[in-house]
Amino acid sequence: MLRKKVLRFALPAFAASVLLAGCSGEEPPVASPEATAGPTAAAESAQQQEFNQADTAFAQQMIPHHQQAVEMAEMVASRTANSKVIELAAQIQQAQAPEIEKMTSWLEAWGAPMPMPDMDGMDHGEMPGMMTSEVMSELEQAKDADFDRLWLEMMIEHHNGAIEMSNTQLQQGVNAEAKELAQQIIDAQQVEITTMSNLLATN
Known part of the structure; x- marks a missing residue:
């Protein structure tokens, strides 16, 4: 037998957009499902890494x-x-x-x-x-x-x-x-x- 030879940014930007929309009289943009999913996907990826x-x-x-x-x-x-x-x-x-x-x-x-x-x-x-x-x-x-x-x-x-x-x-x-x-x-x-x-x- 072989002998063993083993050598071992999201909230501040959103707040700013709301403030700007209020000043311009425009409605603030509504986040799409894809956009809201982004941070979650990123968090899951970070967890995996x-x-x-x-x-x-x-x-x-x-x-x-x-x-x-x-x-x-x-x-x-x-x-x-x-x-x-x-x-x-x-x-x-x-x-x-x-x-x-x-x-x-x-x-x-x-x-x-x-x-x-x-x-x-x-x-x-x-x-x-x-x-x-x-x-x-x-x-x-x-x-x-x-x-x-x-x-x-x-x-x-x-x-x-x-x-x-x-x-x-x-x-x-x-x-x-x-x-x-x-x-x-x-x-x-x-x-x-x-x-x-x-x-x-x-x-």
Whole structure:
């Protein structure tokens, strides 16, 4: 088995318009339903965009975590002929690449720093499930059944790390979108762990 190598303005303006209308002898304008809905919609949007340090940390750490999973998935097609592993790798890549873009957009909206491009398990030992550069090199050099076994073991550990990070987000975060994504990650990756465990048992 793989050894664990884990490196975590409205009222003043309205009053002024009433005063001006009174002076001119004109009736004050009546606000349309769309206009009255504006502040409510804005308040709801602001509520949705509320975030705290845990939300920021979740995105900053999950981005490189996902990037490593995508990197691992990209290795598969050239190293194995196992159609089930190839299909699973494509599924992981298709799910996690858009999530990286989503979390990047959150950090931009929040004015938070982006993770460094070279983040990996060695640099961020607090991030559960991240693989060291040495382990990644070992995976790159493997082929066929040996690759399948090592890749599945590593991706199970990697998924367990993402689930741990997502549970932390559910407990400590406040941003609704980030918490929704965390739950999606948990649900999807638990299913994938079951699939990978079954593949390991028959490998």
